[in-house]
Amino acid sequence: KEYISGRRLSYTNPFRFLLSLSIIYFLILSINSEFESFNKFGSANKRPFIDLNTEFNNLEFENEAERKIALAQIDSLKLNKYLKNTIDQKDSMVLANPKLYFNQIDTNGLTDRFFKKIDFFNTTIKHDTIYYFDESTEKFGIPSTRENKMAFNLANSLVEIEKRPGTFLNTLFSKLPFTTFFFLPFFSFFIWLVYIRKKYTYTDHLIFSFHNQSLLFILLIVSNLLNAVFNFSSEGLFILIFAFYLYKAMRNFYQQGRVKTVIKYFFLNTIFFILGIIAITILIAQSVFTY
Template sequence: MSHGHERKEKNCLNCNARVFGRYCHICGQENIEPKESAFGLITHFFNDITHFEGKFLTSLRYILFRPGFLAKEYERGRRASYMNPVRMYVFTSAFFFIVFFSLFKVSDEKVADSYSKLEERLKNTNADFNVNFLTGKITVDKVVVGNINEMDRLNERLIDSITKLSSLKKDSSVVADSSVESDFTIFNFGTRYRSIQQYDSVQQALPAEKRDGWIMQKLNRKATYLNNKYAKSPGLAFSRIFDVFLHKLPTILFISLPLFALILSLLYIRRRQYNYVNHAIFAIYYYIFCFLALLLYFGNDKLSELTHWSIFSFIEIVLVLLFYVYLYKAMRHYYLQGRAKTILKFLFLNFVFLFVIIFLFAGFFIFSALNI
């Protein structure tokens, strides 16, 4: 409730209904004077913040320490004391991906250009040259020599030392001639074409019934374009694919959530008291927990990199196991079935959902490759 002065008039300014008391029984608007002071605005702001914080912390405590409890409360209609699950999902997922993209910077055009220059310098060597586009670490023969995100700081002396390191294993008999066309392919739908024009001419020469369909033509044209564009820079191609793919992760998780709920609804199809929305709410709370646990996992991983203490490796294993233990506990407490039935359904849920995730990742990876 705000601290504004109540109006003497008893008509709602929002819907014009007659007001009995301080709030309109039709739209819920408070019947106060429309002119608000600066102090009133500040007070209203802090009231909203503390109200949000209170509900969030209450819901957070139950999510972390009482698996399945909030989903059960939602089913029973006890909702006013807790933060709305959809709103909490949006908030936690947004916070998670802000942290995620801050910790793991995906490659941009500047980084991709740096990679091309470095690859050009090392193309005539026979070293195991690799760039991890999640962490940015450059390795030559599994030795970390720099970071792709700091290529502008790498002077010629360091570049020369990388070249010398990579040349230690150089074998002139197996080094490829740079003038020879690379066999690199991102996609291979049967035959590799040197150009889109060559593909079109081959298609025109075929009888109408043997030509590729509209979809295959689109795929082959795009594949031909990408294979030739990145023939001499395969690492650059995969860095850009990885860049697009990482930005699709929120979409992948958002799509996977209703599919997760669908699997649950099929597993508990004989439990008529649960409809699809109940399973979706359960899935939303589980995803919120996963976002929070992943934040702990990534934070632990960063501490492990800084300290190199073995204890953090043990904590990572515990956190991974926690995902499965939490899900089992949540299913047990929410659906109220015996241990044997819950374990069987838990195993089936994870087995089927694994294939769903693989399918989504593969589909979005192909989509990312076609959009670089």
């Protein structure tokens, strides 16, 4: 309230403060995380297809007779051979005559065509050592269109993610602070709509949401420090504290009754989660395209 009323010299800028806190919080998360360990599940460390016999040998059976019956049933289905042949057949169709295969899929509808192009580039990148889009245009005579380049870039990113999923998750986390910073202005628009009869401007609502989000990051940072020191999980407790604080903040800032505040509290939190899911979806899509 004092910051909005103009007494700002005694207080830190809420926008810089939130950005600093979010960077600190996600930095702590990335340091404490074990995302890089997920790289062992990448395609470079995996078999090209599932060996069902090996997987069954790792299972526990009551007796040897039961094991033999299960393995015999797997062998009778010929799933190993079917899976391997299916993969090899698809790849060989692409690699046998890439130019002809690409020209055939280029006549399909937009959605079907785009996804088949991604699959085409995925195969050529893996098996034909294509590293750049210009290489594919020269080698296979593929038109240098925006659609083709987008399909290639997405396929190339998916191949890299498949190789190193842990590194991709670390990259994704590094972008979250800025996503949070740019997400709140959209959310503040809904606060302005809900409290449109109040004297506050859109900027006032934005400052209010930035202050609240800053407190959430402070609580989560403290929670992570406590977890590291005492080796227990306290995030749920601190989120409950923030949930109660947010209700009190709305009551004190907007000066409305309990019933109205509770209704607006649940409505705005629902909007917050919906916008959050949209923002994360956009972030993941953007990260995949640019990885």
